[in-house]
Amino acid sequence: MRKKLLLVALFLILATAVLSSAVLAEGRIAIVFATGGLGDQSFNDMAFKGIKAAREEYGISFDAAEPTSISEYETYLTQFSALNRYDLIISIGFDQADALNTVSQRYPQQKYAIVDAVVKQDNVASYVYEEKQRGFLMGAAAAMMTTRTKDEKINPAKVIGVIGGMKIPLIDENIAGYIAGAEYIDPEVKVIHSYVGGWADPAKGKELAKAMIEQRADVIWGAAGRSGLGVLKAAAENNIYGIGADSNQNHVAPEHVLTNGMKFVNHTVKRAVKQVIENNFKPGVHVLGIEEQGLGYTESLLPAEIIKKLEKIKNKIAAGEIKIPATIEAARK
Incomplete structure (x- = not known):
């Protein structure tokens, strides 16, 4: 009897591990950076740091786009959305708001997040700062x-x-x-x-x-x-x-x-991914300030x-x- 119970317990442990692994492996994210591009040593690089941290912690995979002009935002967002393979598509930067507003209405089942702007659609989580x-x-x-x-x-x-x-x-x-x-x-x-x-x-x-x-x-x-x-x-x-x-x-x-x-954009990106991975996606406006550790300063030469x-x-x-x-x-x- 004890041997049978041990076998059942072992099976449950293995099944849980496999299921957890499968959930993490399903996490696929797309991210569209702002026009400043990677290497700006600022906003985009912080976002990139956040998506890489999410990959390391949650086991997600991600695809990225680096538009060189505002006119390219809608194209990239549409291409990612049409693939119907992403758990979340993230827009980085205030000037993606118009494009995301348009695309998110075309693909109401797709989940989106935008950093630094507000898009009032039921499938968009908007993260802004004080x-x-x-x-x-x-x-x-x-x-x-x-x-x-x-x-x-x-x-x-x-x-x-x-x-x-x-x-x-x-x-x-x-x-x-x-x-x-x-x-x-x-x-x-x-x-x-x-x-x-x-x-x-x-x-x-x-x-x-x-x-x-x-x-x-x-x-x-x-x-x-x-x-x-x-x-x-x-x-x-x-x-x-x-x-x-x-x-x-x-x-x-x-x-x-x-x-x-x-501006801890890295934490914001990671937070957005975490909510989706945990099936806790929250559309609407999320305001982050000093109290929420969204903003701060470095001691540097002070x-x-x-x-x-x-x-x-x-x-x-x-x-x-x-x-x-x-x-x-x-x-x-």
Whole structure:
């Protein structure tokens, strides 16, 4: 009797293992990156990091596309959808919203996720961020740094800058937070801002940063995808501080990257995959902020006393004790 029970138990264990393996093996994902492409050392690379982490942890396989223009989004999304083989198709970037809105209606049984935009369809999970929170942290850090007197990279002018990739609501929300964060630290700090007009133009990013440096800015944040790499290069060449975006970009300009405004797209992509693999897909809008560990910063070159103050600010933001404007107009009042 005992031998028979052991055999039954062994069979159940093996069956469970095989079933678990089969579930993981079924996981097939498609991901369409933003036009900045892989190698941007920013938004796309973080997404790629997330899908690779999902492959390692959940055993999924994935196919990817790298569009070079917005007009290609709908084509790639349609091609992936028509194959009817993917458990989830992920769009990376706000400018895929229109294409995904169109394609998701054509394929109502297909599950989709989009990062950095909202698509209001029953088969789409939209992941967006409290951008103003990240901007506030970066503005506070920059303002605290520009008021330091004993640093060769800092001048007495108390001017900081921020360069956005494009003039769109999510970037303006970052800039609004940056202005408000600086104001929170020192109302005398002057904040200047500008836009590259694209996500893959480091040369233009560098040019705009140099123009700010001529206005005596000594800390500049490049919230501009691949274009932001030019901002960091300008910081290194002119011996000021740059601030990276989305991922840890310390290596781009060693000894000149003050901190990085982190957007944990990797965690978001992995979260979206996990929900599908566990049959827990949740369409609708998912808002991620500091409290949800969707946003943050790196310590990098930040002095210990500034890190200490930033942590207090971060906790206050998470607790709702600091109200941050969402528009540049509101932040400038």
